[in-house]
Amino acid sequence: MQMGFYFDQSRCTGCYTCCVACKDWNDIPAGPAHWRRVTSREWGTYPEVYLTYLSLSCSHCENPACAAACPVSAIAKRKENGIVVVDREACLGGDICGMPCKQACPYSVPQFGSEENPKMQVCHFCLDRLKENKKPACVDSCPVRALEAGPLDELKEKYGDGKEAEGFIYSLKTRPSVIVKPRYEKA
Amino acid sequence: MSEEKVVISSCPHDCGGRCVLKVHVRDGVITRIDTDDGEEPQLRACVRGRAYRQRVYAPDRLKYPMKRTGERGEGKFERITWDEALDTVDSELKRVKEAYGPTAIFYLPYSGNTGTFLHSQLAVFRLLTMFGGFTPHWGSASFWGSLFSSQVTYGTITTGHTRDDLLNSRLIIMWGWNPAETVLITGTSFYLTQAKEKGIKIVSVDPRFTDSAAAFASQWIPIRPGTDTAMLIAMAYVIIKENLQDQKFIDRYTVGFNRFGEYVLGEEDGVPKTPVWAEKITGVPAETIETLAREYTTLKPAALMCTGAPGRTAFGEQFHRALSTLAAMTGNMGMHGGEPAGFGFQPVGLQALSGTGLISGLITGNLPEGTAQKKGVHITKVWDAILRGKAGGYPDDFKLAYITNGNALNQFPNSNKGAEALRKLEFIVVHEQFLTPTARFADILLPVNTHLERNDIIRPWFSGPWYIYMNKAIESLYESKSDLEICIELAKRLGIEGYSDKSEDEWLRAFWKSAEETSSTKPLLDYETLKKKGVHKITLTEPVIPFREQIENPEKHPFPTPSGKIEIYSERLASMNNTKLPPIPKYLEPWEGRSDPLTKKYPLQLITTHFKRRIHSQFDNILLLKELEPQEVWISSTDALKRGIRHGDMVRIFNDRGEVVIPARVTERIMPGVVSIYQGAWFNPDKNGVDRGGCANVLTKDDHSPAGAFCSNNALAQVEKA
Numbered sequence: 001m002q003m004g005f006y007f008d009q010s011r012c013t014g015c016y017t018c019c020v021a022c023k024d025w026n027d028i029p030a031g032p033a034h035w036r037r038v039t040s041r042e043w044g045t046y047p048e049v050y051l052t053y054l055s056l057s058c059s060h061c062e063n064p065a066c067a068a069a070c071p072v073s074a075i076a077k078r079k080e081n082g083i084v085v086v087d088r089e090a091c092l093g094g095d096i097c098g099m100p101c102k103q104a105c106p107y108s109v110p111q112f113g114s115e116e117n118p119k120m121q122v123c124h125f126c127l128d129r130l131k132e133n134k135k136p137a138c139v140d141s142c143p144v145r146a147l148e149a150g151p152l153d154e155l156k157e158k159y160g161d162g163k164e165a166e167g168f169i170y171s172l173k174t175r176p177s178v179i180v181k182p183r184y185e186k187a
Numbered sequence: 188m189s190e191e192k193v194v195i196s197s198c199p200h201d202c203g204g205r206c207v208l209k210v211h212v213r214d215g216v217i218t219r220i221d222t223d224d225g226e227e228p229q230l231r232a233c234v235r236g237r238a239y240r241q242r243v244y245a246p247d248r249l250k251y252p253m254k255r256t257g258e259r260g261e262g263k264f265e266r267i268t269w270d271e272a273l274d275t276v277d278s279e280l281k282r283v284k285e286a287y288g289p290t291a292i293f294y295l296p297y298s299g300n301t302g303t304f305l306h307s308q309l310a311v312f313r314l315l316t317m318f319g320g321f322t323p324h325w326g327s328a329s330f331w332g333s334l335f336s337s338q339v340t341y342g343t344i345t346t347g348h349t350r351d352d353l354l355n356s357r358l359i360i361m362w363g364w365n366p367a368e369t370v371l372i373t374g375t376s377f378y379l380t381q382a383k384e385k386g387i388k389i390v391s392v393d394p395r396f397t398d399s400a401a402a403f404a405s406q407w408i409p410i411r412p413g414t415d416t417a418m419l420i421a422m423a424y425v426i427i428k429e430n431l432q433d434q435k436f437i438d439r440y441t442v443g444f445n446r447f448g449e450y451v452l453g454e455e456d457g458v459p460k461t462p463v464w465a466e467k468i469t470g471v472p473a474e475t476i477e478t479l480a481r482e483y484t485t486l487k488p489a490a491l492m493c494t495g496a497p498g499r500t501a502f503g504e505q506f507h508r509a510l511s512t513l514a515a516m517t518g519n520m521g522m523h524g525g526e527p528a529g530f531g532f533q534p535v536g537l538q539a540l541s542g543t544g545l546i547s548g549l550i551t552g553n554l555p556e557g558t559a560q561k562k563g564v565h566i567t568k569v570w571d572a573i574l575r576g577k578a579g580g581y582p583d584d585f586k587l588a589y590i591t592n593g594n595a596l597n598q599f600p601n602s603n604k605g606a607e608a609l610r611k612l613e614f615i616v617v618h619e620q621f622l623t624p625t626a627r628f629a630d631i632l633l634p635v636n637t638h639l640e641r642n643d644i645i646r647p648w649f650s651g652p653w654y655i656y657m658n659k660a661i662e663s664l665y666e667s668k669s670d671l672e673i674c675i676e677l678a679k680r681l682g683i684e685g686y687s688d689k690s691e692d693e694w695l696r697a698f699w700k701s702a703e704e705t706s707s708t709k710p711l712l713d714y715e716t717l718k719k720k721g722v723h724k725i726t727l728t729e730p731v732i733p734f735r736e737q738i739e740n741p742e743k744h745p746f747p748t749p750s751g752k753i754e755i756y757s758e759r760l761a762s763m764n765n766t767k768l769p770p771i772p773k774y775l776e777p778w779e780g781r782s783d784p785l786t787k788k789y790p791l792q793l794i795t796t797h798f799k800r801r802i803h804s805q806f807d808n809i810l811l812l813k814e815l816e817p818q819e820v821w822i823s824s825t826d827a828l829k830r831g832i833r834h835g836d837m838v839r840i841f842n843d844r845g846e847v848v849i850p851a852r853v854t855e856r857i858m859p860g861v862v863s864i865y866q867g868a869w870f871n872p873d874k875n876g877v878d879r880g881g882c883a884n885v886l887t888k889d890d891h892s893p894a895g896a897f898c899s900n901n902a903l904a905q906v907e908k909a
Contacts, residue, residue: 010402013368013398015233016800016815017232017237019234020237023811024238024240024241024811027219030810030811042854042855046859049407051396051856141232144402183401
């Protein structure tokens with residue numbers, strides 16, 4: 001079974017609640033490590049203007065390039081749910097290994113704090129919440145329900161298999177476990 | 188390790204929302220903040236609420252009482268005991284009262300805690316009132332134009348539909364309305380999401396292409412700041428010319444439509460208020476105005492949604508008067524999906540609490556109303572009043588400022604003048620949680636706890652179908668106390684008898700009992716059950732709409748105005764005989780607008796908006812939020828190009844009142860000729876007096892509209908590369 005995310009860009013208002021809920025729940029301080037990120041794109045010419053936000057965490061890829069790149073195999077994909085996790089004990093630390101996981105990931109998802117030789121950290125789908133049958137903190141925080149999470153097959157059944165949204169490129173190599181819905185239809 | 192418990196609370200800030208915070212506590216320490224995952228509609232917290240743990244444990248929380256050791260504003264303090272601090276405040280209050288009289292004490296609270304039953308500025312109102320009086324301020328930085336207009340037109344501020352009724356509209360016009368950032372009632376953004384997905388047409392009229400416009404609207408109509416009334420009046424012109432008004436509704440429920448029509452058609456002043464006339468003023472193409480006017484009458488029921496922003500201008504009340512008039516002349520009320528476009532309080536749940544003086548006569552259940560609030564100073568004139576006193580026509584020569592629940596220097600207009608005024612006073616005491624720009628001017632600084640360190644009860648900001656018991660999650664941190672606890676200690680020293688004869692719990696029980704009298708929804712949950720349950724959602728069988736009785740049976744249920752009808756023409760305004768406050772809504776050319784000669788020197792119109800990572804100036808210091816987006820000035824690519832400014836360049840934004848230096852956000856999302864700064868960034872002047880913090884009020888004018896509206900979207904400025 002593969003767990004995954006659904007992101008509805010047409011709904012996202014760019015409020016960042018998902019990012020901060022994630023940081024609070026997982027006790028990540030202010031600083032460079034962001035397990036979930038919201039980025040924006042603006043285009044067009046006044047007054048024909050377009051604006052989108054993209055909320056993305058680790059997409060728990062089918063073929064995680066980060067895992068393949070790790071020199072000490074500290075990154076693993078769990079068999080039972082496809083969630084990609086990092087063994088922070090085994091991780092050499094970014095200063096030592098040069099963060100090949102981050103370079104290998106098409107979305108630069110692996111995160112590192114500001115401390116010396118930071119160990120890699122990444123979204124683990126709120127495993128603690130999952131145990132209690134709860135969705136990740138980001139999903140349950142969204143004021144407009146632009147995020148959803150669950151078994152990827154079920155999400156596909158409900159929301160289709162969208163791979164295109166502004167600011168997002170579906171990696172055919174890693175096959176991210178995320179379904180997206182764009183704000184604007186492609187012309 | 189003890190077990191984790193989950194405590195239900197909310198936020199008491201001036202954000203427009205009242206959401207559920209589920210505070211996880213272990214061993215007396217907050218470990219996480221979660222939100223509502225219960226029954227629908229869920230009251231999910233915003234980004235600021237989710238960062239609350241960081242606010243409670245912020246390294247810069249004020250930990251103990253302090254006294255000033257450096258110059259005012261310098262921020263140099265040393266730790267003192269509570270006894271020394273309270274003794275000093277006690278002796279200064281007594282000294283000033285004896286030497287100059289009680290009205291030389293100026294109380295300057297604001298909206299740091301708002302909508303709460305117990306813990307608020309009212310603790311100090313009560314203390315100073317019982318001490319013998321003080322001078323208060325009046326007005327609001329937010330909604331005064333709307334408050335005034337709603338009372339004139341409808342005789343009440345209870346004019347709002349519950350938000351679920353947006354799904355029954357066929358057209359929603361978001362006029363200067365950006366709930367994606369301002370929340371303005373928990374859940375509003377989700378209702379708009381659903382409305383859009385249902386196929387309801389949503390239009391945004393705004394100088395900026397806001398997050399709300401991008402997420403919800405299918406059309407953005409950019410408009411010059413301060414000219415919204417002209418567009419509304421031109422819409423009325425189209426409606427009248429094409430006979431699209433709801434004449435039956437007008438005849439039955441309103442007064443003065445003909446007088447308004449005479450003005451609109453130009454019979455009164457020879458100027459027909461055509462869409463072409465409005466295009467020159469507003470920058471909105473005439474055809475766009477015509478189309479929207481027609482749609483507003485044909486796509487009925489339509490909801491004309493706004494907040495205070497367009498009304499925070501030189502003649503702000505006219506905007507709100509015109510808005511309500513448009514709603515009334517098209518009969519867009521009294522049915523599901525309509526919207527009277529008044530102040531917006533909802534006739535459900537707990538109503539506003541009376542006697543704060545902020546909205547006098549509306550608030551019950553709080554600490555008893557002060558008796559000394561007869562003569563106040565408008566909030567925009569606070570600095571002028573301190574500087575000029577009686578000689579300037581103000582009630583007194585002020586000697587002592589008592590400041591709580593607010594950051595006046597940052598949030599009232601003309602911050603440089605404010606700093607000068609605060610330097611002039613003999614004594615300043617501030618209750619605060621952080622060393623804000625205002626707190627830096629304190630002589631005595633008293634640390635206040637956060638709402639997670641005390642019990643309270645709160646209702647939705649505009650009332651609404653729920654209420655929340657804010658349970659205390661942890662003990663007060665460091666040496667902090669609540670405003671009420673501080674005042675209890677001061678009352679003892681000042682020799683005030685009977686200041687507080689109740690415990691926190693007893694006060695709340697007493698207020699809860701009296702809330703039953705004013706609540707629109709009865710019975711209220713009993714106190715014990717509410718405290719245990721935390722949040723109580725009132726089940727609605729259908730959306731609640733205002734004026735249902737007035738529309739169904741106007742003879743038996745007149746509108747609470749002098750005429751008993753919706754007053755498009757107001758006799759009360761006519762009797763004031765003020766051409767700047769006319770009896771029918773009119774477009775009046777604002778000072779510091781597009782046609783002001785000052786545009787030669789300062790050609791850009793400045794607006795000051797809310798920011799998603801702050802609530803006014805609160806949360807500006809919280810790093811988890813600060814890292815989300817920088818404080819910037821929005822400038823159009825057209826205006827930036829003319830000035831050689833590129834995205835991210837540091838720029839000077841200045842006028843005669845001051846100068847701010849922050850990075851430029853060069854964007855297509857703002858109308859050329861307009862620049863925008865998020866209000867609330869902390870005022871941080873360098874040694875040359877240039878503000879490096881990005882405080883918008885360095886640039887705003889310390890003046891108000893004829894009815895008392897704040898004018899924070901009404902300033903001219905110039906921008907240059909720094």
